[in-house]
Amino acid sequence: MSTVMYWDGGGWAWMAFIPLVWIALLGFIVWAVVRLTQHPTGRADAQGPGQPPRETPEEILDRRFASGEIDADTYTEAREHLAAHKPRSR
Template identity: 40%
Template sequence: MWGHGWNGMGWNGMGWGAMGWGGWIMMILIVLTVWAVVAVAGIAIFRGLSARGGNASPPGDAGRLLDERFARGEIDSDEYTARREALRAAR
């Protein structure tokens, strides 16, 4: 009765509380895993939203953007040809 430690929330001979040390380690690992999943999900959502909202286009879209600018009349045929050749030379 008296030699087995505290009852309740204290030392009971196998560790703190009824879980023991293994239970506490598992609980800490589960909590850390949950927080890691939340952090990764938050980063993925943030990157997805910023990629959709940004005006930056991937490098492969330079030719398409040049075609669109020419089709809208923003640049003339001489500028279009010069820029198209510059894009081909850069690749």
Template identity: 35%
Template sequence: MMYGDGGWGWGWWMMGGGVLLLLLVLVAAVVAIVVAGRPPRETRTTSGTPPVQGQAPGPSDEALQELDLRFARGEVDEDGYRRTRALLTHPPAS
């Protein structure tokens, strides 16, 4: 015996909305867990070493790798390579 709408009434819409709501809650929970597990922005560095109090963080490994690649490709001469590497690893005091 069918009542009114042939079985395609509010039940299907409510079930679909419930599944969508459940998925949204699960995604929000995963995002919250990932964000809570990350260190604060002040302590994140690109070189993997924590910054020393009162001192600028060191060069990123990516910058040194890029410099090495440019030197290997011949885009930077030896003097420019040495100067730039020295600046990246030992910045001048300001």
């Protein structure tokens, strides 16, 4: 008498489950490749790890005035120019 060494229960469930595992695995691989190849400066608001936050034009102007790079007249004129050309918020 021969003994069958198989487990004969639920074979159809495993056959339905395995394609889902492959789809999830392939999805993870695609996500990982996109994530690893994405350049951190691809968007205007993106900041790379370890980089200081971007300064606004007003902050740059304030810093330059505080360090003595520009005089008071230039500072005032640049501030007025920035205020006149500030983008509108939606």
